[in-house]
Amino acid sequence: MAVLDATFFEEVLTESGSSGRYVNLSKIDGEKRLRYMGHGISGYTAWTTENKPVRWELKPEELPDNIKPDMNGSIAAKKFMAGVVWDYDDSEFKILELTQISVLKQLAKYLADEDYGDWSQYDIKIARDQKGEKIAKQYETMPEVNLDALYEGKDPWAAPTA
Secondary structure (H helix, E strand, O other), X not given: OOOOOHHHHHHHHHHOOHHHOXXXXXXXXXXXXXXXEEEXXXXXXXXEXXXXXXXXXXXXXXXXXXXXXXXXXXXXXXXXXXXXXXXXXXXXXXXXXXXXXXXXXXXXXXXXXXXXXXXXXXXXXXXXXXXXXXXXXXXXXXOOOOHHHHHHOOOOOOOOOO
């Protein structure tokens, strides 16, 4: 069975224009429909005074001198998660990096819910509420697809047989 591996995603992301390779939540107007592709990372991030992100897998004991203070004047690294998503609006793979607690909490609820679980099995929408905060909600669940059935000339959407 052929697998969509890291090399595939790297090639797809390289082919995309550099400015469009990330989902920017602050630029969402209305709703954005995404499909998580099943692999992600987490760690800590901060922004430099040069407006460049810096990321660490583990929380650093000390931050570099060029870290920009946040809106409250604090200098700290924030927890983040990032993964490859399919952006339905732009019909391409992008990286979704999340630091927003409101979005992370919503996604955690779906992950823990036995009716939903793994985010790669359904689409999500990220939208803005009336206050401008970002919220995530489940969009639709997708039926299981047996792609290996294509090798046998069968219907990949057919219900599995015992």
